[in-house]
Amino acid sequence: MEFDSTDSVRNSNPLSYLQTVTFGEPMPLEHGGVLPEITVAYETYGTLNERKDNAVLICHALSGDSHVAAHNDTDDPGWWQIMVGDGKPIDTNKYFVICPNVLGGCRGTTGPDTVNPQTGKRYGMAFPEITIGDIVETEGKLVDDLGISRLLAVIGGSLGGICTLEWAIRFPDRLASAVCLAAGPHLTSQSLAFDIVARNAILSDPHFCNGNYHEHGVVPADGLAIARMLGHITYLSRESMMKKFDADRNQGRKLDTKFETKFSVGSYLAYQGEKFVDRFDANSYLTISTAIDTFELGSSPEELKRKLRKIMCRFLILSFSTDWLFPPFLSKELTQALLAQNKAVNYCNIMSDGGHDAFLLPNEFLLYGNMIGAFLRRSTKEAGEGASLSGSPATDSRFDFTQILDLIPASASVLDLGCGGGGLLSRLKQRGNTQLAGLELNEVKILECIDKGIDVVQADINAGLKEFEDDQFDFVVLSKTLQTIRDVEFVLSEMVRVGTRCIVSFPNLGYHEYRRRLAEYGRAPRIASTLPGTKAAAAEWYNTDDVRFLTLADFEDFCAEKHIRIHYALPLDTKQHQRITEDPNTNADTVVMVISR
């Protein structure tokens, strides 16, 4: 067990790089209070270009600060050192990075610990209640002050993630793209409950003195430490705690503390709790955690959609599988509300043991770091003059793709189910189609799509397409995937609901070679699947990805029974690159069908 290795937030804030700006006019707050003046403390990295279109704003988490990375080799590392710097995903050679300390905090931006210019005393408990909107409003003032009218991107995780969401809603035309990690439209009641217990621990500490502890020369150290212990548990996952603490579970550490040190995890919590008291202010904790808890973009899908309606930027939303502070289903709700309104959105749930803190850890960095890097590069291209809109050139020459392309007009909107690495979609994009979206399950394929500049959302199509409205797309494509789907009836009914026209392609079990193999040799047909990533040689009866076996005639029967209209059938011999005209149920190895409800 290491006490201090990958813990989320470090206490390093070298004042030498801290810049401040003070706004003298009174600032009205969302909940009715007013702050007579506002100071914003921040750090910057890299250089703002002449067009002022390379600025990236990073929003920190609850106990983080403006020191996101080291400014040079001798500087202390920052809390997102792996992400920000020379050649890193948020590349300080390319981007002008701004990281402000939040309003209400205790790192230089106005907060409860600040002296109120009107009274000459610290605000303490008199600091007014603030919202995420107020925090973002002050960040907007800073960005204005820096002469930047439109940010290339706003990026943040946890509290930083919900600030990113607020940015996209509050200032829709002031950012080109947004990266929201480990966050959601609101907390779950479970996460909210932990925040409440943490605040109760602070409020019931006798040294809290109704918030004016500084005047009494004390601090509510026990309460704040207990709050931090609770926080720490919610930042980790059950899995990461097992890895960290199970091996020497009963071996506590000798620590000078009043808290229990009996178990390894107990010593860890005591250490983290006490360390936190040295660097954080209890009133700031109450102020910011309450702002997080009252953030609400809508508890119903309808309300959420309404709140997100004005968003204009492109989104990358990332959740982490074991995050239980902001569980992945919240990010999915966000994604679905954006998708339903044809907003440009990319989403992936990164498989990780790291819990909420996973976005700060190196474990899955190859995936999520590269996704962020590729997403920013795309935003740069699309912001830059004369830059090509396309990513890597499409090279996939699958015969059935070529055939499908011919069936889709260049003006059509297209949803590709099981879009793989974006082969079909990038050809459509090159060809001129603009409104394109893909669903894909595989994380690596998703990264490929983002790298190609294709908007992609991680989803299991077996769960249906409930995020989409009826007839939302001109075309929905299911290419060589039908045979891998268990609940064919449900998925096809969802397709024809969402697409005005649908294109389905699948291998035809009626193909003469397959028939002969069973009839003459008494063996199960070995169907050469062209699914991306599947080796044809591996497609034996016991290890093929296919679970449904159908002939062209079976599919026609199915459509007749389920009242699905067949507009066009395109039987193919993919080996000969030919369309089949005679006896297609025997002569086609693959079929492309255009259907609708």
Add this chain to the structure above:
Amino acid sequence: MEFDSTDSVRNSNPLSYLQTVTFGEPMPLEHGGVLPEITVAYETYGTLNERKDNAVLICHALSGDSHVAAHNDTDDPGWWQIMVGDGKPIDTNKYFVICPNVLGGCRGTTGPDTVNPQTGKRYGMAFPEITIGDIVETEGKLVDDLGISRLLAVIGGSLGGICTLEWAIRFPDRLASAVCLAAGPHLTSQSLAFDIVARNAILSDPHFCNGNYHEHGVVPADGLAIARMLGHITYLSRESMMKKFDADRNQGRKLDTKFETKFSVGSYLAYQGEKFVDRFDANSYLTISTAIDTFELGSSPEELKRKLRKIMCRFLILSFSTDWLFPPFLSKELTQALLAQNKAVNYCNIMSDGGHDAFLLPNEFLLYGNMIGAFLRRSTKEAGEGASLSGSPATDSRFDFTQILDLIPASASVLDLGCGGGGLLSRLKQRGNTQLAGLELNEVKILECIDKGIDVVQADINAGLKEFEDDQFDFVVLSKTLQTIRDVEFVLSEMVRVGTRCIVSFPNLGYHEYRRRLAEYGRAPRIASTLPGTKAAAAEWYNTDDVRFLTLADFEDFCAEKHIRIHYALPLDTKQHQRITEDPNTNADTVVMVISR
């Protein structure tokens, strides 16, 4: 939001039904302390029969007590009112129910709040550290005192569940059966961490006074309330909290409390926390929660197996899908360690939104209540003289079952994979086989097995059989299930590892009717699956449970390639109830194969 509806533990303990017994001799404790005398307070229900073999011991949870149910119509309901009483699963007309208060508690059994006869003062912090073993030891004394040499069953959930485990290990010959709910061989580090923070809240309350708060006329009310708030969050699930609190999330309640009441969940926690202080003692909380935290049956599978080696009773282990205090994987580890040693064990993970408290709630009672009822009835039969060993008579006359029965000697041990409602196993049991176990995924089928007196463990055979030793069974059977398994290679390799002989049956795609349908009519064969619960009429290509299609010849090729030996092939025409001798790959609709590695 209801404040007090289904909460786990009520404050009802009508002293009129409370009995006590005092043991005057000093009791040495596992961690070295000694208690000069022990009083055990308990309640009983029903009547002990003449043979004294109908006694059921119920172990309560952390904040529970001996009042498990009402004693009559005017009595207060108990904490397990749904489970215990006239005609209920733990039927007080049949069973003599004993429910003691735990050692270290504050409900009449000796604990920190008790006056130490040696000093004339309450123990307070001087109460020695106790273990789950010490708690069970005192319960053993009580059972002795009641003249019961062997309990029909010990039953408990949470703390009660780990006491049940300790009973089975400590007194292997003093109980016939054990029901362990929502528990495990140890806490996870995550759950342990919450207990530690809860204790820290009590210890750092200035009114704790080093445990001697009573002498100072105070109680550590804030700390104990915060501990209880935390506990409450861990007893619920994310899902149940959403249901309970999301609708009126921002509507706090007016409460006379020092704690935050801003949100509905905050008001609830404040209410629960303060209410708890009135009925529970802080030192008892520390004592019992520490005993739970130090309970450890082994962190490795080997250590766990060693600890469970002496167990002689039959087990029913139940976990609940959203329980995150004792997550289901812990119950699975217990089950696997028992299975590996051929102990009689039944296991099911009940799908539930109820979290840890699910075992107290009515939601899934039809399943888990009936499982407990059926399990106890079986134990009663097997304990009683002249009672039949079998449950409901087996009536399944599937032709392939009859054939499989003929292949298995009456002395053989048998593991049935995908055993359904226990059709094959109950026929084997009637026929005389004694060492039988089944794996099944479906909860309702599992209840059927328990009702038939067949030991069954919930498991997905796709995950393999890692809980079993090499050659643990004479026969492993996979009857009409092979075709529904995706990873055939893995599952078959596991089968032949665990069984000295294996019997596999599957439909033969080579059957002439199937061949003809594809070759002549160009349609996918419609295979009449005889899987339990599958309607043959539904077995179209798009909705069959089957995902693998193979001929007898394919299977022979597969075995040759994978070095699996075929001892015997039994091709069947199940419609004609005939064995096939000529051209089986064409004439058999079903095949039974005996194989080994």
